[in-house]
Amino acid sequence: MTTKAVLFDFSGTLFRIESAESWLRAVLAEAGASLPEPELVRTAEALERAGALAGGALPSEPPAGELAELWAFRDRSAEQHRAAYTGLSRQVSLPAPELHDALYDRHMAPGAWEPYPDAVEVLGALRDRGVAVGVVSNIGWDLRPVFRHHGLDPHVDAYVLSYEHGVQKPDPRLFTLACEALGVAPEDTLMVGDDRRADGGAAALGCAVHFVDHLPAARRPDGLRPVLDLVG
Structure with missing residues (x-):
C-alpha cells in the first residue's frame, strides 16, 4: 500500500x-x-x-x-x-x-490542551513527504483554534468534525468525508487514533488503522513516531 x-x-x-x-x-x-x-x-x-x-x-x-x-x-x-x-x-x-x-x-x-511531544515533528515530516493530513474527531466544538494556538494548523489539510456533520465515529461516513476532503481513496489512507471502537471504524472502508496509547503527554513522548515508519 x-x-x-x-x-x-x-x-x-x-x-x-x-x-x-x-x-x-x-x-x-x-x-x-x-x-x-x-x-x-x-x-x-x-x-x-x-x-x-x-x-x-x-x-x-x-x-x-x-x-x-x-x-x-x-x-x-x-x-x-x-x-x-x-x-x-x-x-x-x-x-x-x-x-x-x-x-x-x-x-x-x-x-487547556497540550500537544503530544512528537506531534509537530510527525506532522511536519508527513508534510515534507507530501502525505496529506486530516483530523477526524468526535467533538462538539471547533478545535481549529487549538491547532492554530499550538502551531499545528499549517500541517493539517482538512478537519472533519462530528458535530459539523451530525455523524460520529465509528460511522464509516465520517471517514468517507475525510477521504473525500483530501482527495484520496480509503485504501491509500492510514487512520491513527486511541479508541479501538471509534477510530477502528475506518477499517470498514478499507483504511489501515494504527492505535496509540491514551496517556498523559509526559508519559508518551514518542508514541506518534511509528506512523512515519508505517507511511514509509
Whole structure:
C-alpha cells in the first residue's frame, strides 16, 4: 500500500487535555471563587469520576436516564455535547451553579490542551513527504483554534468534525468525508487514533488503522513516531 494520507484523531492522539485538578483551578481562579485545598482536590476527583471533563476519563458509572441518551450521541451536535458534559458536571456540587458552564467553556480553551511531544515533528515530516493530513474527531466544538494556538494548523489539510456533520465515529461516513476532503481513496489512507471502537471504524472502508496509547503527554513522548515508519 502506498500511503497518500494520514487521518488523526484529536484528543488522546495529537493532543491531551489538562488534568481535572488544573481544569477546576483555572475556572475557580477566573471566577474569583475558591475552595479549601482538600475540598478542591476532592471536587476535582469527583468531577473526574463523573466523566465531566471532555477528553479526560470516561464516567466511572454509565450515565442513566435522559443523560444516557445525551451521552450516547453527544458528539452529533454542539448542543448535545454541552448538555451531556454539563449534565455530568452537575452531579458534583460547586460553589456556584454557573461554574458548570464555565468548566465546559474552559475545556474548549487552547490553553487547556497540550500537544503530544512528537506531534509537530510527525506532522511536519508527513508534510515534507507530501502525505496529506486530516483530523477526524468526535467533538462538539471547533478545535481549529487549538491547532492554530499550538502551531499545528499549517500541517493539517482538512478537519472533519462530528458535530459539523451530525455523524460520529465509528460511522464509516465520517471517514468517507475525510477521504473525500483530501482527495484520496480509503485504501491509500492510514487512520491513527486511541479508541479501538471509534477510530477502528475506518477499517470498514478499507483504511489501515494504527492505535496509540491514551496517556498523559509526559508519559508518551514518542508514541506518534511509528506512523512515519508505517507511511514509509
